[in-house]
Amino acid sequence: MSGxxxxxxxxxxxxxxxxxxxxxxxxxxxxxxxxTERRDNIKQSLLDEADLDSTGVFASRLRKLFGN
Known part of the structure; x- marks a missing residue:
């Protein structure tokens, strides 16, 4: 019973x-x-800011880094 x-x-x-x-x-x-949402927002913010660079070097490097 106890079992x-x-x-x-x-x-x-x-x-x-x-x-x-x-x-x-x-x-x-x-x-x-x-x-994941936060990472994507940060990534997009960085890409948007990089697009403001007239040379495009920063955006190009970020896209390579992010695989875009």
């Missing part, structure tokens, strides 16, 4: 741990998406 109780408690603990891990996964995905 069944122990397994039930363990199963319940694993259920809560799984739920917690799922919440962590969602939070990490949201953070990844936020960082």
């Amino acid at each position: 069944i109780l122990f397994l039930s408690m363990r199963s319940l603990g694993q259920k809560y741990r799984l739920h917690s891990l799922q919440e962590d996964t969602v939070a990490l995905r949201e953070e990844r998406d936020s960082l």
Whole structure:
């Protein structure tokens, strides 16, 4: 009887741990998406500023660096 109780408690603990891990996964995905958006905004801002350079050297180097 105590074995069944122990397994039930363990199963319940694993259920809560799984739920917690799922919440962590969602939070990490949201953070990844936020960082990706931030990186893209910074990249675009740098390219826009580089386009203001009349020589085009800075923009050319940034495009090579960014793979554009």
